[in-house]
Amino acid sequence: MTAPEIDPVVESTAADIAEMRIRGAATIADAAAEALATQARRTNVTDPEAFRAELRVAARTLYETRPTAVSLPNALRYVLRGMAGETVSQLQATTIEQAEVFQRDLADAQATLGEVGANRLRDGDVVMTHCHSTDALACIEAALEAGKSLEAIVRETRPRNQGHITASQLREWGVPVTLLVDNAARRYLDQVDHVLVGADSIAADGSVINKIGTSGLAVCARERGVPVMVAAQTIKLHPDTMTGHTVEIEMRAEHEVVGDHERTEIGTEPDDEDLQVENPAFDVTPPRHVDAIVTERGQFPPESIVTLMRDLFGETTGEPWEP
């Protein structure tokens, strides 16, 4: 058999995810499912085994882009497990159909989750956000649609400033926004009714893995008595953590934090190995600092999320893209 041919759309989607032109756990999952559907639609192979091999390699290419958001492997697994049939055209049809179902369910889950999360928000509340989470924003959107008026304090979220995307969306919806320097959050928490964040992964013990800075914010919020709400579709539940695996925290490039020019200002050369820069993209918030995880299946105290994980995933997690 010749080497599987990967569609350019899969390659470009993988590059966009790795370089964060496509980012945010739900958006990444949606793009990955779409890329697998494109691979299936545009295949040139006539042999069913070759089709399966192509899809597996395409899934692996997408999988290897970023390690922390479990929505990515969960999406790939879901689509590949729907690939069924004896002929290439049957395999194409089932894969494309499965990807479409996945994308539809993803959108529906976010809308349902938004309505659940909105129930926690009261008219006049002030919400503090971190990063840019479409699941968290769905809660705010649903609350606004229910006629509640809200204000937001939006953390910038250095080094990539995804808070600016949140601020822009909230202004579009007419929500008054205060854009806040990350380090100032504790000072403003006494004006806040809820901390509302998303998640890239949720572990079986209820730990929440989200954009770096979330855990510090949650600790401060607990100290100030401000409830911390995590908005996360069930696609963010990390099945491997049920069998003791930990979630890999992505370490990103130094140049996102310190460029060559800044290195020179600090007084070191770009190749000075004795000035190390650490740029973890995510951190882990322990369940004791989280009040509620809001999903499309309802709201859960973090410690009970494992029951939902067992319902959804059982105990097994093989990888369909492994040869």
Ligand code: RUB
């Ligand atoms: C994004 C991030 C978001 C979660 C949830 O990180 O941490 O809070 O992915 O987003 P990055 P959503 O910008 O590094 O991808 O709710 O949209 O899935």
